[in-house]
Amino acid sequence: MQEQAANTVEHQRQKIIAYVKRYIREKHLQENDKIPSENELSRLFQANRNTVRSALTFLKAQGIIYSEKGRGFFVAKKPNPIVYKHDISLGFSEALNQGRQEYTSEVLDVRLALPTAKERKLLELDENDNVYYLKQLRTKNGNHFAVGLSILPEKYVPGFENHLNDFCGVNNILINAYNYTHPLCKRIQLTASLPKKEELELLNISENIPILKQEGLFYIEGVGNIEYFIVRARGDSFRFSMDFQ
Amino acid sequence: MQEQAANTVEHQRQKIIAYVKRYIREKHLQENDKIPSENELSRLFQANRNTVRSALTFLKAQGIIYSEKGRGFFVAKKPNPIVYKHDISLGFSEALNQGRQEYTSEVLDVRLALPTAKERKLLELDENDNVYYLKQLRTKNGNHFAVGLSILPEKYVPGFENHLNDFCGVNNILINAYNYTHPLCKRIQLTASLPKKEELELLNISENIPILKQEGLFYIEGVGNIEYFIVRARGDSFRFSMDFQ
DNA sequence: AAGTGGTCTAGACCACAAC
DNA sequence: TTGTGGTCTAGACCACTTT
Numbered sequence: 001m002q003e004q005a006a007n008t009v010e011h012q013r014q015k016i017i018a019y020v021k022r023y024i025r026e027k028h029l030q031e032n033d034k035i036p037s038e039n040e041l042s043r044l045f046q047a048n049r050n051t052v053r054s055a056l057t058f059l060k061a062q063g064i065i066y067s068e069k070g071r072g073f074f075v076a077k078k079p080n081p082i083v084y085k086h087d088i089s090l091g092f093s094e095a096l097n098q099g100r101q102e103y104t105s106e107v108l109d110v111r112l113a114l115p116t117a118k119e120r121k122l123l124e125l126d127e128n129d130n131v132y133y134l135k136q137l138r139t140k141n142g143n144h145f146a147v148g149l150s151i152l153p154e155k156y157v158p159g160f161e162n163h164l165n166d167f168c169g170v171n172n173i174l175i176n177a178y179n180y181t182h183p184l185c186k187r188i189q190l191t192a193s194l195p196k197k198e199e200l201e202l203l204n205i206s207e208n209i210p211i212l213k214q215e216g217l218f219y220i221e222g223v224g225n226i227e228y229f230i231v232r233a234r235g236d237s238f239r240f241s242m243d244f245q
Numbered sequence: 246m247q248e249q250a251a252n253t254v255e256h257q258r259q260k261i262i263a264y265v266k267r268y269i270r271e272k273h274l275q276e277n278d279k280i281p282s283e284n285e286l287s288r289l290f291q292a293n294r295n296t297v298r299s300a301l302t303f304l305k306a307q308g309i310i311y312s313e314k315g316r317g318f319f320v321a322k323k324p325n326p327i328v329y330k331h332d333i334s335l336g337f338s339e340a341l342n343q344g345r346q347e348y349t350s351e352v353l354d355v356r357l358a359l360p361t362a363k364e365r366k367l368l369e370l371d372e373n374d375n376v377y378y379l380k381q382l383r384t385k386n387g388n389h390f391a392v393g394l395s396i397l398p399e400k401y402v403p404g405f406e407n408h409l410n411d412f413c414g415v416n417n418i419l420i421n422a423y424n425y426t427h428p429l430c431k432r433i434q435l436t437a438s439l440p441k442k443e444e445l446e447l448l449n450i451s452e453n454i455p456i457l458k459q460e461g462l463f464y465i466e467g468v469g470n471i472e473y474f475i476v477r478a479r480g481d482s483f484r485f486s487m488d489f490q
Numbered sequence: 491a492a493g494t495g496g497t498c499t500a501g502a503c504c505a506c507a508a509c
Numbered sequence: 510t511t512g513t514g515g516t517c518t519a520g521a522c523c524a525c526t527t528t
Contacts, residue, residue, distance in 0.1 A: 011516070037494060048518045050295075053495085061306070061452060062439065069495050070525035187488045192437035192457035192480025194307075210455035210480065212437035235437025235455065242487075243432045256497070282513060293499045298514085314514050315506035 012047045016055035019045075021064070024075055031077040035065060038073075061208045063236065079237035082145055086188065086242040103140040105148075105169065108202075110134045110161050112154060122217060123153055123225045130154040132161070134170065137202055138233075144203045146233035156226055170227060174220070183218040183226050190214050190240060199232055210235035257292045261300035264290075266309070269320055276322040280310060283318075306453040308481065324482030327390055331433065331487040339416060348385040350393075350414065353447075355379045355406050357399060367462060368398055368470045375399040377406070379415065382447055383478075389448045391478035401471055415472060419465070428463040428471050435459050435485060444477055455480035 020035060029035070036044070041052045056073055059065045067073045082103075115123065115131040123131065131151050138146040150170050152160060156178075163177045174180045191213045195205060203209075212235045218227040265280060274280070281289070286297045301318055304310045311321045327348075360368065360376040368376070376396050383391040395415050397405060401423075408422045419425045436458045440450060448454075457480045463472040 013516080039494075048520095050519090051517060054516090056495095058452075067495060068526085070493080070527080072494060072526095185489055187486065189487075190435050190457065190485040191483070192455035194453065194455060208439065208453060210437040210439060212435065212457075238436070240435040241432065242434075244430055258497080284512080293501095295500090296498060299497090301514095312514060313507085315508080315512080317507095317513060 012045060012051050013055045013058070016041060016045055016047065016052055017058055020055070020059055024064070029075045031075055033075045035073050035075065060206075063206065063208060066206075079143075079234065081239055082140055082233075082237050083239045083241050084233075086185075086240060103138060103145075105167065106137045106139065107164050107167050108135040108137050108147075110164060112161075115151065119151055119228060122228050123151070125153055132157060134160075134164075136167075138231075143237075145237055146231050147199055147202050148229060148231045151228045151230075152226060153224075156220075156223060170229075174226065180220050180223065180226070183220050186217045186219050186225070188214065188216045192235060195232075203234055205234060212238050212240065214240060257290060257296050258300045258303070261286060261290055261292065261297055262303055265300065265304055269309070274320045276320055278320045280318050280320065306451050308451050308454050311451075324388070324390075324479065325385075326484055327385055327478075327482050328484045328486050329478075331430075331485060339414060348383060348390075350412065351382045351384065352409050352412050353380040353382050353392075355409060357406075360396065364396055364473060367473050368396070370398055377402060379405075379409075381412075383476075388482075390482055391476050392444055392447050393474060393476045396473045396475075397471060398469075401465075401468060415474075419471065425465050425468065425471070428465050431462045431464050431470070433459065433461045437480060440477075448479055450479060457483050457485065459485060 020041075023029070023035060024033075038049050038052050038056065041047070041055075042049045045052070056065065056067070060067060060073075063076055065073050066076045111133050112130050113133060115125060115129070119125075119131065120127075120129070123129075125131070131153050134150040134152070136148040136150070137144055138148060152170070154160070157174070160173070163173045167173075171183060174183060193211050193213055195203070195207065195209060195211050199205065199211060200207065212233045214231045214233065216227075216229050216231075217225060218229070220226045264286075268274070268280060269278075283294050283297050283301065286292070286300075287294045290297070301310065301312070305312060305318075308321055310318050312318045356378050357375050358378060360370060360374070364370075364376065365372075365374070368374075370376070376398050379395040379397070381393040381395070382389055383393060397415070399405070402419070405418070408418045412418075416428060419428060438456050438458055440448065440452065440454060440456050444450065444456060445452065457478045459476045459478065461472075461474050461476075462470060463474070465471045
């Protein structure tokens with residue numbers, strides 16, 4: 001009773017995927033609601049459990065459902081969008097605070113080291129110039145949504161690590177502690193990628209959530225390139241936006 | 246893909262995944278080189294073919310290998326990066342041509358229809374205004390890298406479908422066929438997501454390749470909002486870049 | 491104890507490619 | 510004809526959660 005579905009026929013897996021999607025939609029299931037178990041779907045479609053699992057694995061990879069061992073499969077939450085409105089004259093933190101989106105930034109690590117060749121070139125540094133690496137974790141409503149790495153030449157910000165109490169953005173330190181004018185954005189680049197191990201852990205996301213990577217170079221008039229930053233944000237909840245007049 | 250783990254034991258699947266990765270690296274395999282077949286790996290690891298398939302499916306989803314029915318599994322190509330330098334006064338096609346990156350754009354579909362509520366609002370249209378939907382496939386060196394959808398109000402471009410011979414960008418049509426001044430960019434938004442079925446097919450990518458989605462609104466001085474476009478590009482080969490002076 | 495998801499084995503039939 | 514990947518069935522054992 002092998003009744004192999006020919007190639008033109010819609011495969012079992014596809015049917016099950018479509019069924020579960022429809023099920024969630026038509027029953028108006030919300031975040032964390034349970035969907036039928038593997039065994040139930042197996043009976044319903046007269047299909048093997050492996051086939052059902054294949055379909056559910058796909059939906060899991062799509063971020064539509066998640067599973068808990070011993071409990072079942074559940075509807076995944078739709079992340080709330082976070083809009084980042086870029087402005088040449090604003091830093092990342094400031095831009096995010098603009099839009100009434102209160103969020104917190106936590107310093108994970110700060111260290112002084114030699115920059116990579118790429119970073120040295122971008123920041124226009126000499127052979128022996130050191131840079132500060134400042135790693136931050138950005139959170140909104142209790143959800144980690146981005147990891148940020150700021151790279152600043154030591155010669156412009158000596159003793160930088162001493163100004164990290166009550167941290168609320170690199171630019172605040174530059175202006176208040178070093179009396180610089182506000183940094184301006186020189187260039188910005190965006191790419192989409194998959195999360196690295198660090199983001200998997202820090203952002204607590206699955207391997208299939210895309211990452212929106214944002215790189216920016218800031219300078220201060222009369223000083224030089226002051227900061228090169230790399231922000232890696234959850235692609236499913238982060239939107240980069242820019243208006244031109 | 247799978248929430249591997251809990252167990253301290255390294256699973257067969259993980260071993261096979263690691264083996265294939267190492268195999269490609271250590272044997273210096275290049276694009277399109279063949280890797281051991283399912284049966285060979287099955288014998289080598291004393292594992293069932295299903296287990297081997299599970300590992301290879303994962304590597305396929307990661308974009309590391311691809312398969313051809315009846316032939317085998319092969320090393321996937323590393324995509325060449327494509328840099329898109331955004332400029333307020335340039336369209337997508339023009340910006341891409343700037344950088345010596347010759348590419349082609351193919352019209353997949355054009356149709357006239359009522360816009361969605363969101364599109365009507367963005368383009369500031371009246372209830373009964375129709376829009377042209379122009380779907381394009383962008384190719385570079387024979388590789389499809391982006392799907393673009395341009396939405397233009399019919400009232401600004403009546404008979405738009407008659408100007409698509411020798412298509413080389415929407416802006417060329419606007420300027421040459423309708424005598425408009427060059428459109429300017431009003432707003433741009435970027436997000437990262439996973440490919441939809443359409444992109445899987447058109448861009449010929451695996452489910453795990455992230456997509457960089459770029460939305461833009463263009464206007465023409467004295468006319469109005471002329472175009473709303475949505476470009477969905479391969480995240481692994483597309484870089485959005487913008488310079489400020 | 492019963493149910494659920496996670497991993498894996500064994501084996502079937504199919505469509506396609508290469509020899 | 511043989512080998513390859515693609516789909517699917519049947520069933521095992523495990524770890525975990527719920528009742």
